[in-house]
Amino acid sequence: MGSQSEWKEVMNRAPEKEPDRQRYFMARCREIIEHRKQELGRELTFNDQTFGCQMNFKDSEKLNGILEEIGYVRTDSEKADFVYYNTCTVRENANIRVYGRLGTLKTYKKANPEMIIAMCGCMMQEPEEVEKVRNTFRFVDVVFGTHNIYKLAELLYRALSGKSRIFDVWDKAEEIIEDLPSDRKISFKAGVNIMFGCNNFCSYCIVPYVRGRERSRKPEDILEEVRKLAAEGVKEIMFLGQNVNSYGKTLKDPVTFADLLRMAEQVEGIERIRFMTSHPKDLSDELIEVMAASKKICRHLHLPVQSGSDRILKMMNRHYTKEQYLGLVEKLRKAVPDLSLTTDIIVGFPGETEEDIEETIDVVRKARYDSAFTFIYSRRSGTPAAKIEDNTPDRVIHDRFDRVLAVVNEVAKEQNAAMQGKTGLVLAEGIDEKDPSMLTGRLSNNNVVHFKADPSLIGQIVPVVLEEARGFYYIGRLEDA
Ligand code: SAH
Ligand code: SF4
Ligand code: F3S
Numbered sequence: 001m002g003s004q005s006e007w008k009e010v011m012n013r014a015p016e017k018e019p020d021r022q023r024y025f026m027a028r029c030r031e032i033i034e035h036r037k038q039e040l041g042r043e044l045t046f047n048d049q050t051f052g053c054q055m056n057f058k059d060s061e062k063l064n065g066i067l068e069e070i071g072y073v074r075t076d077s078e079k080a081d082f083v084y085y086n087t088c089t090v091r092e093n094a095n096i097r098v099y100g101r102l103g104t105l106k107t108y109k110k111a112n113p114e115m116i117i118a119m120c121g122c123m124m125q126e127p128e129e130v131e132k133v134r135n136t137f138r139f140v141d142v143v144f145g146t147h148n149i150y151k152l153a154e155l156l157y158r159a160l161s162g163k164s165r166i167f168d169v170w171d172k173a174e175e176i177i178e179d180l181p182s183d184r185k186i187s188f189k190a191g192v193n194i195m196f197g198c199n200n201f202c203s204y205c206i207v208p209y210v211r212g213r214e215r216s217r218k219p220e221d222i223l224e225e226v227r228k229l230a231a232e233g234v235k236e237i238m239f240l241g242q243n244v245n246s247y248g249k250t251l252k253d254p255v256t257f258a259d260l261l262r263m264a265e266q267v268e269g270i271e272r273i274r275f276m277t278s279h280p281k282d283l284s285d286e287l288i289e290v291m292a293a294s295k296k297i298c299r300h301l302h303l304p305v306q307s308g309s310d311r312i313l314k315m316m317n318r319h320y321t322k323e324q325y326l327g328l329v330e331k332l333r334k335a336v337p338d339l340s341l342t343t344d345i346i347v348g349f350p351g352e353t354e355e356d357i358e359e360t361i362d363v364v365r366k367a368r369y370d371s372a373f374t375f376i377y378s379r380r381s382g383t384p385a386a387k388i389e390d391n392t393p394d395r396v397i398h399d400r401f402d403r404v405l406a407v408v409n410e411v412a413k414e415q416n417a418a419m420q421g422k423t424g425l426v427l428a429e430g431i432d433e434k435d436p437s438m439l440t441g442r443l444s445n446n447n448v449v450h451f452k453a454d455p456s457l458i459g460q461i462v463p464v465v466l467e468e469a470r471g472f473y474y475i476g477r478l479e480d481a
Pocket of ligand 1: 090091204205206207241242243277278279304306344345346375376377378379380
């Protein structure tokens with residue numbers, strides 16, 4: 001694959017400026033891939049394994065966009081010529097899952113000398129994990145982090161033209177690079193990054209350490225992307241950030257998240273706007289007003305509470321009390337009566353007592369969540385909470401977890417029946433996995449609906465009579481059918 005001097009020449013000629021530099025490396029990679037395809041007489045394939053949250057899934061779309069530009073063809077099989085693991089480290093079981101799966105790649109690689117294996121994402125921002133990959137998983141060829149995913153083409157060029165392993169993890173983010181390819185799996189729905197990183201440092205959370213400081217994209221760049229998506233036929237967008245409510249504060253010309261929503265609402269063709277995640281401490285009255293007045297912003301708010309106990313909330317560094325949180329919920333319910341509210345809850349924070357758990361259960365009953373993700377606290381090294389001693393037995397924590405979950409389910413079931421008998425607008429998203437004669441879609445409030453309809457309706461927003469509430473979803477009927 002070229003001599004050492006050719007390689008040096010290519011590196012020397014690379015432009016300094018981004019994204020030009022990456023476009024240059026994409027072209028160089030494309031030449032190599034094209035050449036290999038000729039030699040092998042077949043396509044070269046890639047496979048992505050993505051773990052974690054919407055941020056990671058969005059990053060994988062960008063990585064896939066670059067890989068397709070280079071000439072790789074996507075496959076669902078891990079027996080591919082390029083496989084990457086985009087990892088999550090928010091809780092320990094996320095790490096365990098990654099290492100559990102990684103081993104199988106070793107045998108695939110033995111059978112295919114062409115194969116390149118990469119690891120990236122949040123886990124790779126932790127030096128001890130990188131060391132583990134370096135020493136224990138020696139078949140991994142390329143390691144990079146969350147701050148340099150846009151450099152994939154350059155890293156891949158080095159991997160394709162040499163045989164040494166590449167480790168390139170940055171501890172800080174540089175500027176935000178716009179205008180690189182991206183590949184979506186669904187044609188009518190898209191996530192849009194509006195900010196990166198997090199400055200909140202909740203005491204249990206590793207995200208600020210692996211995703212870096214909060215950075216907002218410029219509103220004009222975001223809106224340009226939204227307009228482009230609308231032109232491509234996207235109907236629903238989801239604004240993504242760890243704390244969207246603090247969007248724009250760090251920009252040279254500050255704008256609020258509410259301003260951004262108002263501007264996005266003007267984009268023709270976009271019919272639904274969602275966003276994730278809202279931190280209760282930064283949820284403004286202005287945002288509530290914009291939501292209430294909007295025809296496009298979906299009737300759903302994910303508002304993680306984490307705990308109902310003031311003592312624990314303080315230890316978590318969340319900057320609100322139970323009363324303030326419930327006050328916010330009340331304000332929201334008044335302004336947006338058909339709002340569906342969901343949340344995240346952590347059970348087993350160090351030192352959590354029976355009384356604390358009762359407070360959490362009380363919040364669930366009072367806030368009346370449509371659904372909640374309930375997590376058992378996981379100790380993340382390097383976070384402040386990791387230093388707090390705790391000797392609560394596991395079985396006590398599991399018992400509390402089960403009790404919280406039982407109330408979450410009981411409340412969710414009641415909440416989810418609220419629209420039974422009514423007609424709702426559903427974005428038909430795909431064929432029902434269990435019954436291929438049905439389609440599956442979502443209401444504005446994010447509830448799932450299954451209904452009999454022709455697959456040609458996929459991607460369209462249609463009126464559906466919500467005939468029967470079945471726990472966490474509705475069985476419906478197309479209104480005119
Ligand atoms: N930025 C988002 C959440 C990102 S992480 C927010 O602040 O809401 C998603 C969820 O994982 C968190 O809301 C929290 O409930 C959970 N989580 C984060 N760190 C955790 C830990 N160490 N143990 C258990 N759950 C955790
Ligand atoms: Fe983690 Fe808190 Fe930031 Fe969410 S807001 S990512 S929980 S530190
Ligand atoms: Fe996981 Fe990173 Fe998201 S740690 S939850 S993938 S920001």
